[in-house]
Amino acid sequence: MQSKILIFLFLLITTSNVQSQNLPVPQNIGTQHPRVFGKEMSLNKVKELVQKEDWATAIITKTKTNLAPYIAHYKKDKTWLVSRLQMYWKTKADQVYINGGTFAYADGEAAVPTVKYPGTRNHTTDYLTPKIENILPYMDDPRGLYLQHRDRPTQWEWTGISKSGKIVENINRQIISIARDAAFIYWYTGEQVYGDLAYSVLDTYLEGIYYRKEPIDLSHGHHQTLVGYTSFEVIQEHILNEISQGYDFLYHYIEKQHPERMDLYAQTLQKWADLIIKNGVSFNNWNLLEAAHISHIALVLENNSVYKNGKGAQYYLDQIMNQTSTRQWSMNKLMDYGYDKKTGIWNESPGYSLNVLSDFISFAEFYDRNFDIDLLKEMPILKQAVKSTTQYLYPNKYMVSFGDGHYNKLRVEPILYIIENAQKYGKKDDEAYFTKMYKTIYANDANQGKFTGKNIQDLFAEKALVFDKNVTAGKLIDYTNPLFYVEHNSWLVQRQGEGDSALMVSQIGSLGNHMHSNGIAMELFGKGLPLAPEMGHGSSYFSIEYAEYYTQFPAHNTVIVNGKSKYPEMKSNHGFEVNAAYPATGLNTGIVPGITFSDVSFLEPETNSNQRRVMGIVKNGDEEGYYLDIFRSTQNKGNNIKNEYFYHNMGQNLELTVTNGTQLDLKPTSKLAFGDGDLMAYDYMWDKKSVETNQDFKGKFNLALKDKTVNMNLWMQGQADREVFSVLSPKSTALGHGLLLDDISKNPIPTLVVRQNGEAWNRPFVAIYEPALNNETNIQSVDYFGKNEFVGIHVTNKSGQEDFIFSNTNTDAKLTEKQFSVTGSYGIISKKADDFTLFLGNGKNISNGKYSIDLGNEIASAVLKSENGTMYFGAEKESVITLFVEGKINNITLTDVAGIIYKGNYNKKEKTVSFKLPAMSYQTIKISIN
Numbered sequence: 048m049q050s051k052i053l054i055f056l057f058l059l060i061t062t063s064n065v066q067s068q069n070l071p072v073p074q075n076i077g078t079q080h081p082r083v084f085g086k087e088m089s090l091n092k093v094k095e096l097v098q099k100e101d102w103a104t105a106i107i108t109k110t111k112t113n114l115a116p117y118i119a120h121y122k123k124d125k126t127w128l129v130s131r132l133q134m135y136w137k138t139k140a141d142q143v144y145i146n147g148g149t150f151a152y153a154d155g156e157a158a159v160p161t162v163k164y165p166g167t168r169n170h171t172t173d174y175l176t177p178k179i180e181n182i183l184p185y186m187d188d189p190r191g192l193y194l195q196h197r198d199r200p201t202q203w204e205w206t207g208i209s210k211s212g213k214i215v216e217n218i219n220r221q222i223i224s225i226a227r228d229a230a231f232i233y234w235y236t237g238e239q240v241y242g243d244l245a246y247s248v249l250d251t252y253l254e255g256i257y258y259r260k261e262p263i264d265l266s267h268g269h270h271q272t273l274v275g276y277t278s279f280e281v282i283q284e285h286i287l288n289e290i291s292q293g294y295d296f297l298y299h300y301i302e303k304q305h306p307e308r309m310d311l312y313a314q315t316l317q318k319w320a321d322l323i324i325k326n327g328v329s330f331n332n333w334n335l336l337e338a339a340h341i342s343h344i345a346l347v348l349e350n351n352s353v354y355k356n357g358k359g360a361q362y363y364l365d366q367i368m369n370q371t372s373t374r375q376w377s378m379n380k381l382m383d384y385g386y387d388k389k390t391g392i393w394n395e396s397p398g399y400s401l402n403v404l405s406d407f408i409s410f411a412e413f414y415d416r417n418f419d420i421d422l423l424k425e426m427p428i429l430k431q432a433v434k435s436t437t438q439y440l441y442p443n444k445y446m447v448s449f450g451d452g453h454y455n456k457l458r459v460e461p462i463l464y465i466i467e468n469a470q471k472y473g474k475k476d477d478e479a480y481f482t483k484m485y486k487t488i489y490a491n492d493a494n495q496g497k498f499t500g501k502n503i504q505d506l507f508a509e510k511a512l513v514f515d516k517n518v519t520a521g522k523l524i525d526y527t528n529p530l531f532y533v534e535h536n537s538w539l540v541q542r543q544g545e546g547d548s549a550l551m552v553s554q555i556g557s558l559g560n561h562m563h564s565n566g567i568a569m570e571l572f573g574k575g576l577p578l579a580p581e582m583g584h585g586s587s588y589f590s591i592e593y594a595e596y597y598t599q600f601p602a603h604n605t606v607i608v609n610g611k612s613k614y615p616e617m618k619s620n621h622g623f624e625v626n627a628a629y630p631a632t633g634l635n636t637g638i639v640p641g642i643t644f645s646d647v648s649f650l651e652p653e654t655n656s657n658q659r660r661v662m663g664i665v666k667n668g669d670e671e672g673y674y675l676d677i678f679r680s681t682q683n684k685g686n687n688i689k690n691e692y693f694y695h696n697m698g699q700n701l702e703l704t705v706t707n708g709t710q711l712d713l714k715p716t717s718k719l720a721f722g723d724g725d726l727m728a729y730d731y732m733w734d735k736k737s738v739e740t741n742q743d744f745k746g747k748f749n750l751a752l753k754d755k756t757v758n759m760n761l762w763m764q765g766q767a768d769r770e771v772f773s774v775l776s777p778k779s780t781a782l783g784h785g786l787l788l789d790d791i792s793k794n795p796i797p798t799l800v801v802r803q804n805g806e807a808w809n810r811p812f813v814a815i816y817e818p819a820l821n822n823e824t825n826i827q828s829v830d831y832f833g834k835n836e837f838v839g840i841h842v843t844n845k846s847g848q849e850d851f852i853f854s855n856t857n858t859d860a861k862l863t864e865k866q867f868s869v870t871g872s873y874g875i876i877s878k879k880a881d882d883f884t885l886f887l888g889n890g891k892n893i894s895n896g897k898y899s900i901d902l903g904n905e906i907a908s909a910v911l912k913s914e915n916g917t918m919y920f921g922a923e924k925e926s927v928i929t930l931f932v933e934g935k936i937n938n939i940t941l942t943d944v945a946g947i948i949y950k951g952n953y954n955k956k957e958k959t960v961s962f963k964l965p966a967m968s969y970q971t972i973k974i975s976i977n
Contacts, residue, residue, distance in 0.1 A: 070368040070378055070425050073418045076350050076360035080298035081234065083291055083346055084507035085416045093235065093506050102499045103506055107235065110228050110503065114241070117225055121244045129247045130184035132222055133163040133215045134255055137187045143262040147270050148279055148589065150209045157258035160251070163187070164262060165208075165215040168270070168279035169589035172212030173197050179221060216278060220286045222248060227293035231503055234296040242300040249293050250308060257315040261322055272326050272374065281323045282336035291316075291343035292503075298347075313348060317358045320344045324366055329376045330384055331560040331618075332399050335406035337375060338367035342413060378410070382428055387535035390438070390633075391431030394535050394559035396450030397439045401458045404432050408461040415468065416509070423468050430477070433461045437488065437526035438540065441572050442549035444488060444523065448570070448781040449538065449555035450562040451584040454577055455784045457488060467512050479518055486520035530643050532632040535559070537622030541643040543666040547575040550664050550672050550818070554645065557614070558622035564614050565603035567623050567649045567660040571674055571696075573818020574757045576786070578748070579604055579696050580796070583781030588617075592731065596777060601693055601728040606680045606812065608654040609688045610725030623647040626659075627872060627889035629908045637921060637968025639910045641666040644873055644888050656682045657808070661854050661873060663888075671825045671846060673817040677838050677854050681808035690807035691719075694799045694814075696748035696759045697782075701773050701797040703746050706762075706828075713738045713773055719800060732798065737772040741765045743831065747822075748797055753788075756821050762829035763801065764813040764840075772800035809835040815842060832864050839864050848879040858890050858906050866896030871906065885911040894929075901927045910969060921969030929961040932976065936960065942973045 081088045097103045120127035139160055140153035148168030166172070174194040183193050190205035192214065208215070226248035233242035256276055264271035275281040294301075294312065301308060320341045327337045345363035353359055371377045376384070385393050385403065393400035407429055411422035423429055436457055439446040445454045462485050469478035500506060524545055532539045537556030544550055551572040557565060571579035585597040598616040600607045614621050626646040630638040644663035651658055659679045666672035680690045703711040713736035721730045746761040775795040782792035803810055815829050825845050832839035833853075837860065840852040853862045853869040853876075861870045869876070871890010877883060878895070885900055887893040887909045892901045900909045902924050909922035920928065920943075928941070932953075939951035941962045951960040960976075 068379060070422065071414075071418075071420050072361050072365045072368060073420070074361070076346075076348075078349070080347075081292075081295040082417065083295045083343070084504050085509065086418070087509075088507050090234065096506060100500075102501075106500060106503060106506060107232075110232060114225065114228055114232060114244075117229070118240060118244060121240065121247075125243075125247060126184070128179075128222060128225065128244065129251050131179050131182040131218070132248065132251060132255075133186070133218050134160040134251070135163055135187055136160045136185040139258075141258050142260050144265055145262050145270060145274065145279065146265045147268060151265055155260075159254055159258060160187075161259045162219070162252060162255040162277060163208075163215050165213050165278065166211035167209065167213070168273075169587060170213050171587055171590070172210065172214065174206055174211055174214060175200060176214050176217045179218070179225075182218065213278075213283075216283070216286070219252070219277070220289065223252060223286055223289045223293065227289040227296070228503070230293040230296035230300075233300060242297060242304075245293060245297050246300060246305070249290070249297060250305070253290070253294075253312050253315045256319060257311055273328075274326060275322060276319060280333075281327045281340070282333050284319070284323065284340050287319070287340045287343050291347045295347045313354065316344045316348060317354075317356070320358075320363050320366075324372060324375045327374045329372075329374050329381070331395060332403045332406070334376055334381050335403055335410075338378075339406060339409065341367050342410070346413075346417065378407075378426070382407075382426065386428050386432060387533050388428075390531075390533050390535075391428055391433075391435045392438070392533045392536055392538070393432065396452040396559075396561040397446045397448065398452050398455060399450075399561050401436065401439075401446075401461075404429070404436065405458050405460050408433070408464050411468070412464045415471070421468065421472055423465070424472075430465065433465050433481070434484075434526075436461070437484070437523070438528070438531045440488070440523065440527065441551055441577060442523065442542075442544070442546055443572075443575050443786075445577070445786055447540070447553040448577065448581040448583065449553065449565075449568065450559075450581075451588070452561075452581060453583060453781045453784050454580070454786045459485075459489065462488075463512060466514070470512075478515065482515050482518040483521050484526055486514070486518065487523060487526065490520050528633050528635055529638065530628055530630050530632055530634070530645070532625060532628060532645075534622070534625075539625065539628065539645050539647065541645060541662070541664050543641060543643060543664045543672065544669065548669050548672070550666055550674065552662055552664065552674060554623075554647065554660070554662060556622035556647075556649065557616070557619035560618050562616065562619040563598040563603065564600060564612075564616045564619070564621075566600060566605040566607075566612060566651055567647060567658055567678075568603040568605045569660075569662065569676075570604070571759075571816060571818075573759060573816075574820055576697065576750075576757060578750070578757065578759050578818060579694065579816075580779045581781050582695070582777070582779045582796070585777075585780055592777070595727040596731040597780070599726055599728040601726060601732070602695075602776070604694050606658060606660075606678050606807065607691045607693065607726075608651055608656040608658075608680060608682055609686070610691070610723065610729070611653055612651050612656075613653045613726060614651075621649075621652065623649040623660075627908075629888050637970070639884075639886065639912060639919070639921065639969050641672075642875060642884075642886050642910075646872060646889060651680075654682055654686075655684065656680060659856060663852075663873075663875075665842070665850055665852075665875065667844065667846065667848055671844050671848070673815050673826060673842065675840060675852060676814045676816065677811055679808045679811040679836070679856070681806040687806040689805070690803045690812075692799075692801040692803070692807075692812040692814075694761075695776055695779075695796045696799075697757075697779075697791075697794075698748040698750040698759070698797050699794065701746060701748050701799060703744060703771065703773060703799075705740075705742050705744050708745075711738050711740065711744060711771060713771070716772070718770075719772060719774065732774040732776050734775045735772060736774070737770050739770045741767045741769055743829075744771065746799060749822075750791070752791070758819040758822060758824075760817040760819055760824050760826065761799070762815040762826070764831045764838075766803060766810040768804035768810075770802040770804070772802065774798045774800060811836075811838060813838055813840065815840065833862065836860075837862050846879065848877060848882075851876045861892075866894075868892070868894050881916075882914050883912070885909075897931050899929045901929065903927075918972050918974060919969060920964070920967070920972045922964065922966055924966050925964070926966075927961050927963050929959050930974075931958055932960050933958070937977055939974070939976045942975070943967065944970045944972075 141155040141157040143164040144151040191207040230245035351359035537558035553570040582602040585593040628645040661677040716737045743765040748759040750757040776798040830841040838854040842850040853874040870892040873888030875886040905924040907923035912919040941949045
């Protein structure tokens with residue numbers, strides 16, 4: 048008996064825990080219609096608003112004006128508009144068949160005309176969507192659709208449904224949108240003709256869905272799990288937006304004049320929602336897009352108790368909020384899977400990440416507006432996610448663009464709702480933080496603090512969002528970090544500086560959704576632009592160039608082994624490992640300015656090759672600064688045929704010279720080709736020229752804009768068995784979107800390819816990149832030292848600063864050059880007159896011959912800097928600073944910012960003084976000698 052009680056208590060506790068994790072679902076949806084835009088959609092309030100606000104009057108006027116021709120047609124012929132719906136008017140087919148992503152045929156016969164299915168999953172087609180007045184009425188012909196070809200728009204011709212893309216969907220959504228507008232004007236004016244027009248369309252369409260069955264995929268493939276009633280993808284059932292709004296505004300018309308139809312409509316909406324739950328994809332942005340469609344249905348259905356099957360508003364809200372099935376996860380499960388717990392970054396490419404966040408925030412706003420439930424309180428990761436969106440931003444406030452991304456602005460909806468939510472629920476700190484963040488990112492927004500509605504939904508806004516005037520804009524660097532790493536995405540960013548003179552590198556593996564097969568790829572920013580860009584996704588995900596080029600290694604800034612490096616794109620699981628990085632991710636204070644670096648490793652699975660990429664920024668003041676890139680690559684079984692370094696940069700051309708300025712003698716070549724056994728992507732490049740050389744060389748990419756020329760200067764170390772190529776690559780479809788004029792963004796991308804015959808581990812690719820304007824450079828020379836895995840770079844700047852950069856794969860190896868030494872995998876020793884910097888990125892010891900930092904057997908980062916007579920020091924571990932001294936020493940001390948005094952240990956024989964210091968953040972120190 049006792050054991051049964053314990054089991055019962057355990058089940059009770061477990062059940063309570065599960066329930067406590069559920070998100071709230073309203074117990075009573077109410078009886079008021081309309082309600083799609085909020086719990087208090089008052090006709091009187093809207094009419095008062097229209098009397099007071101010109102923008103509200105304009106919405107009503109515009110809606111009536113747009114409806115006028117259709118109302119005129121309706122008064123003459125009540126079937127004019129409805130007959131343009133794309134239906135199976137004659138055949139009344141109830142079963143649709145597809146073959147993968149293409150329409151095959153339809154058969155069966157329903158009691159009434161049913162809704163026609165579109166042609167393809169892909170939106171691209173050679174035909175134009177016709178204007179409504181040009182659509183043949185009751186068009187249901189075995190020849191397909193009567194359309195205009197893009198290449199001969201003056202001619203009309205019949206074409207098969209399978210060649211028409213999404214034209215069927217487009218036409219039907221246009222017509223349903225007209226019906227929605229008519230339903231709204233009926234609600235607003237009470238004029239019968241608007242209600243009659245809206246009803247004729249909605250009734251025909253909803254009944255046409257009621258009698259349709261789930262499409263069948265003849266190939267029995269993945270597409271069967273994606274299909275909806277009106278689209279090849281349940282996430283594309285966007286017509287539900289207008290369906291639900293139109294039905295909601297017309298609810299009382301139907302209730303009074305056609306009450307017998309209410310049950311049919313409810314069943315139609317229920318079966319539609321059930322199919323969206325059944326099909327789709329659970330682990331990415333699809334889940335939320337599906338949930339959005341289901342929520343539209345839920346909000347116009349009644350309480351569960353109204354229906355015999357219990358499938359009312361609460362049922363469907365609970366399905367999307369708390370229940371998990373194969374292809375529709377609960378909100379909490381989706382957040383746990385997709386969001387990085389520390390950073391709030393979603394595991395998809397940036398644009399999709401922002402779309403997901405906007406969809407989550409949309410649900411929070413939807414709940415708040417309709418039920419006064421604060422979902423942000425229930426989903427705290429969302430606030431962190433909104434904060435972290437700034438990490439996607441380049442200094443020009445455009446997002447990075449890895450995977451299926453675009454260089455675009457941040458979406459504004461998430462941050463606006465966070466501010467609105469903070470104002471409503473009295474979250475003063477959040478209001479201040481996010482208002483400042485908004486004003487920082489959207490500093491040029493002329494509508495800050497104003498509200499001007501543009502569509503019907505805006506008429507139901509509870510109140511305009513007004514910003515706190517006492518909160519002012521800050522700087523973008525207040526909301527970003529010098530180094531930011533998200534393991535969940537295999538994404539790492541380094542930043543230094545502000546504005547157009549800033550430097551930023553974005554490195555990406557392939558971990559998450561909408562990712563590409565790209566190894567350790569990178570983007571570089573310079574002079575206000577992503578000069579070394581990502582390429583985007585081509586014309587579409589379904590295009591041949593997407594599969595063969597845009598998602599493959601040669602479209603990225605990376606290294607390809609034996610011409611074969613490749614692995615699954617889209618949903619990919621190939622991230623890199625971070626061996627070391629500085630500073631720690633997310634850290635803004637207590638770090639040395641002007642220096643960042645990362646050291647990452649990657650196992651390239653197709654060729655079983657080890658790859659390791661060291662990247663860093665060295666920035667000296669506002670103007671001087673450059674990137675360094677050291678890429679090692681080798682095939683693990685010794686089958687090193689070749690390793691090829693790809694670097695794409697915006698511009699009209701690429702100049703290549705040896706270090707003395709003599710042009711490299713490049714000749715046309717047929718190499719870099721699928722015909723040589725390389726990836727198909729190689730054939731997408733053209734104007735190929737090459738030269739075999741072991742010399743160090745220089746390059747300059749030139750991007751001529753209207754008011755300036757933006758250059759990317761590069762220096763690369765030569766090696767034996769090398770061939771250097773200059774080629775043109777397809778345009779980056781990630782560009783545009785306001786970042787550049789079309790005539791620039793549509794240009795092909797000049798590309799440098801460096802082929803290392805054999806391994807590239809002991810003969811790695813070593814490059815320096817410097818963004819510049821108008822053919823200038825702040826770098827005077829770049830030289831190299833070291834051998835095998837030991838890479839040394841000597842950069843001399845025109846200011847007189849010299850940087851000696853040390854890199855190795857072994858933290859125990861001692862690397863030497865002149866009087867300098869580094870024991871570790873990364874270090875920088877700089878000097879300029881009496882100023883110097885010792886930066887140990889990941890190691891045990893560093894010395895410039897006069898000063899040294901020693902961490903014993905620990906491996907960490909540390910820095911000692913002298914600038915204009917002031918000393919600075921910081922170390923991640925306990926360390927010893929040693930300096931050489933001259934003459935007689937009586938007393939020597941070191942004082943930190945807290946006033947703690949450390950007495951030096953004088954070694955008379957070695958003429959050195961050493962200080963044992965604890966780990967400390969980067970700070971001013973004072974060394975006193977007497």
